[in-house]
Amino acid sequence: MVCSAPFRSCSAPSVRGTTAGDTSEANSFPRGCPAGAGHEEWQGTTLRLRPTSPAADHSSHAAETGDRMYISRQIIPFFPGGTRGHPRAGRIHRTRGSRTMSMLAASGVGAAALTISALALARNSGKSGEEVAAGDRRTPRSVSVVIPAHNEETTIAETIRSCRAQTHPLDQIIVVADNCSDRTTEIARGQGAVVIEGRGGSKASAQNLALPHITSDAVVALDADATLSPDAVELMMGTLRGGRAGTCTSARPKDTSTVYSQYRTLYHAIANGWVRPLQDRLGRQLVLSGMSNCHRTDVLREVGGFPDDNITEDFNLTWTLHRRAQPVGFTPKAFVYTQEPASLSEILSQMHRWTAGFAQTMVRHRTPLMDVASLIVVGTQVVDAALGGVAICSLPRYLARHGCPRGLLTWWSPLWAAVMLSSLGVAVRQLGWRTTAKCLPGWVAMQGLTGPLIAWWLFREWVLGRHLTTWTGRHGCRPAITPMPRGRKAVLAAGGLATAALLGVLRAAPGHDPSAAARRRRLPG
Incomplete structure (x- = not known):
C-alpha cells in the first residue's frame, strides 16, 4: 500500500517510534513518518508503508480491519492538523457517515421492489x-x-x-x-x-x-x-x-x-x-x-x-x-x-387506527405466507414504513455528527431521491403542478412526523403484542390498548438477556480493543 502524501524531506529531525514487541534503536524515523515503516521505504516524497513485524501488524489492527484502518490509526496522528492533513481522511469519514445514510437509502427499497415485481409478475386476476x-x-x-x-x-x-x-x-x-x-x-x-x-x-x-x-x-x-x-x-x-x-x-x-x-x-x-x-x-x-x-x-x-x-x-x-x-x-x-381531519390529534388517531388494523389483519390472515404476490405487496409496505420511520429518527444524530448544512446535503441517498422525484412526478400528473407545489410542504412535514409514529405503532402491535381495540371517533370512545401478554414479556426478557450476554462475549473476545474503537470515533473531520 502506498501513501502519496507529501512530507518534509527525509533529513528532517527524527523521533523515536516503536511498535509492539520492538523497542530497538532501529525504529527511529524522520518526524512525520509513522511507526512501523523502515527508513529503507522512503522514496522521495512518497511513503511506502509496511509493518516491520507481525507484532506491528497486530498493533495496527491491519489483520482485523484492513489497510484503511491502518491508515486511520498510524498515519493520521502524525499529520499536522490531524485527519484534515491526510488525503484519504475524507474517504474514511465518508465511509463512516454512510452507515447512517444507509437507513434512508433502504426506505426506498419497498417502492422500487413493488414497481419491479409488478412489472415482472403482472397477472390479470379478473375475467x-x-x-x-x-x-x-x-x-x-x-x-x-x-x-x-x-x-x-x-x-x-x-x-x-x-x-x-x-x-x-x-x-x-x-x-x-x-x-x-x-x-x-x-x-x-x-x-x-x-x-x-x-x-x-x-x-x-x-x-x-x-x-x-x-x-x-x-x-x-x-x-x-x-x-x-x-x-x-x-x-x-x-x-x-x-x-x-x-x-x-x-x-x-x-x-x-x-x-x-x-x-x-x-x-x-x-x-x-x-x-x-x-x-x-x-x-x-x-x-x-x-x-x-x-x-x-x-x-x-x-x-x-x-x-x-x-x-x-x-x-x-x-x-x-x-x-x-x-x-x-x-x-x-x-x-x-x-x-x-381538522386537527393533529384527530388525524393521528385515524392513522393509528389504520396502522393497527393493518398490523392485526396481517397477523390474522398470515398474509405474507399466502403467495408471492401477497409477500411483495405487504413486505414492500412494511419495509418502507418501518425503515423510513427509523431513518427519520436518525436524522438528528446525523446532523449533530456532520453539522447542519453538510448533513442536510449528504443525508439523502440516490435511491431515496429517485423514489421522491418519481412520487412527485406521479402527483403532478394526478393533480397538476400548482396543487402539488401547494401541498408539498405539508406532505413533507407530516411525513416526518408520522413516519416514526407508524414504525412505533407497528412495533407495539407485532413485537410488544399490545393491540388497539377502540379509538376516538364513533361513540366518542377513548383509545383502548391491550396489555402485553405474559408470554410475550417472558420471550422479550429472555431475548434481551441473550443479546446482552452475546455482546459481553464479543467484547471479551481476543483482539477486541474498545479504547481503539473509541479513538476512531473521536477522529476529527
Missing part, C-alpha cells in the same frame, strides 16, 4: 364480462348504497345528493343512523333516504344492519362525510362486471386548506397513480378503502358480511376475499371526495 355472464353467477346490474353515519348532520345531505346524481340508477340509498344524538336521521329522511336507526357499536356492525334490507346485486359502502364523482358507481359496476368480487375508488380530499388535507392530497395522489395500479397488476390490493367500495352482494353474504372482529373492517374484508380466491380490483377513474 371478462362475457365470461362471467356465461358462468354460474349473474352479471351484477342493480346496486344500492349503504351509508353508516354517526352524528353527521353537517355532511349527510351533501353525501346523499352525490348519490342521487349518479349516472347509474340506484335501487336504494340506506342511511344507518348509528347511535346518533343530532339531526342526522331527520336530515337523511328529508333527502329521501331509507333510514335504519340502531346501535351497531362499530362501522362494520352498522353496515351489517343494512344487509338484510338489500335486494340488489351489488352494494356500495360510503362514508357519511364523503361524496362520489357522478360516474363513480357506473365505473365500479363495470369493474364488477369484469369479474371482480369487490372494488374501490380513487380518493381525494375535498379541499387543500389545511396542512392535514394537503398531506392527504399528495398521499392519495401517489397511491392512486402509482401504488394501487401496481398492486392491481399483482392481483393483490392491500385494501379496498372503506371510504368508498363496492362488492357483490352474494359474495359479501358468503363471507358473513362486513367483518367486525378487527378495528378496520376494510383491511379485514379485503384479505378475507383474497384468502377465498375472490378477485378484487381498483377503479382508478372513479373518485370519492373525503372530509379530512
Whole structure:
C-alpha cells in the first residue's frame, strides 16, 4: 500500500517510534513518518508503508480491519492538523457517515421492489364480462348504497345528493343512523333516504344492519362525510362486471386548506397513480378503502358480511376475499371526495387506527405466507414504513455528527431521491403542478412526523403484542390498548438477556480493543 502524501524531506529531525514487541534503536524515523515503516521505504516524497513485524501488524489492527484502518490509526496522528492533513481522511469519514445514510437509502427499497415485481409478475386476476355472464353467477346490474353515519348532520345531505346524481340508477340509498344524538336521521329522511336507526357499536356492525334490507346485486359502502364523482358507481359496476368480487375508488380530499388535507392530497395522489395500479397488476390490493367500495352482494353474504372482529373492517374484508380466491380490483377513474381531519390529534388517531388494523389483519390472515404476490405487496409496505420511520429518527444524530448544512446535503441517498422525484412526478400528473407545489410542504412535514409514529405503532402491535381495540371517533370512545401478554414479556426478557450476554462475549473476545474503537470515533473531520 502506498501513501502519496507529501512530507518534509527525509533529513528532517527524527523521533523515536516503536511498535509492539520492538523497542530497538532501529525504529527511529524522520518526524512525520509513522511507526512501523523502515527508513529503507522512503522514496522521495512518497511513503511506502509496511509493518516491520507481525507484532506491528497486530498493533495496527491491519489483520482485523484492513489497510484503511491502518491508515486511520498510524498515519493520521502524525499529520499536522490531524485527519484534515491526510488525503484519504475524507474517504474514511465518508465511509463512516454512510452507515447512517444507509437507513434512508433502504426506505426506498419497498417502492422500487413493488414497481419491479409488478412489472415482472403482472397477472390479470379478473375475467371478462362475457365470461362471467356465461358462468354460474349473474352479471351484477342493480346496486344500492349503504351509508353508516354517526352524528353527521353537517355532511349527510351533501353525501346523499352525490348519490342521487349518479349516472347509474340506484335501487336504494340506506342511511344507518348509528347511535346518533343530532339531526342526522331527520336530515337523511328529508333527502329521501331509507333510514335504519340502531346501535351497531362499530362501522362494520352498522353496515351489517343494512344487509338484510338489500335486494340488489351489488352494494356500495360510503362514508357519511364523503361524496362520489357522478360516474363513480357506473365505473365500479363495470369493474364488477369484469369479474371482480369487490372494488374501490380513487380518493381525494375535498379541499387543500389545511396542512392535514394537503398531506392527504399528495398521499392519495401517489397511491392512486402509482401504488394501487401496481398492486392491481399483482392481483393483490392491500385494501379496498372503506371510504368508498363496492362488492357483490352474494359474495359479501358468503363471507358473513362486513367483518367486525378487527378495528378496520376494510383491511379485514379485503384479505378475507383474497384468502377465498375472490378477485378484487381498483377503479382508478372513479373518485370519492373525503372530509379530512381538522386537527393533529384527530388525524393521528385515524392513522393509528389504520396502522393497527393493518398490523392485526396481517397477523390474522398470515398474509405474507399466502403467495408471492401477497409477500411483495405487504413486505414492500412494511419495509418502507418501518425503515423510513427509523431513518427519520436518525436524522438528528446525523446532523449533530456532520453539522447542519453538510448533513442536510449528504443525508439523502440516490435511491431515496429517485423514489421522491418519481412520487412527485406521479402527483403532478394526478393533480397538476400548482396543487402539488401547494401541498408539498405539508406532505413533507407530516411525513416526518408520522413516519416514526407508524414504525412505533407497528412495533407495539407485532413485537410488544399490545393491540388497539377502540379509538376516538364513533361513540366518542377513548383509545383502548391491550396489555402485553405474559408470554410475550417472558420471550422479550429472555431475548434481551441473550443479546446482552452475546455482546459481553464479543467484547471479551481476543483482539477486541474498545479504547481503539473509541479513538476512531473521536477522529476529527
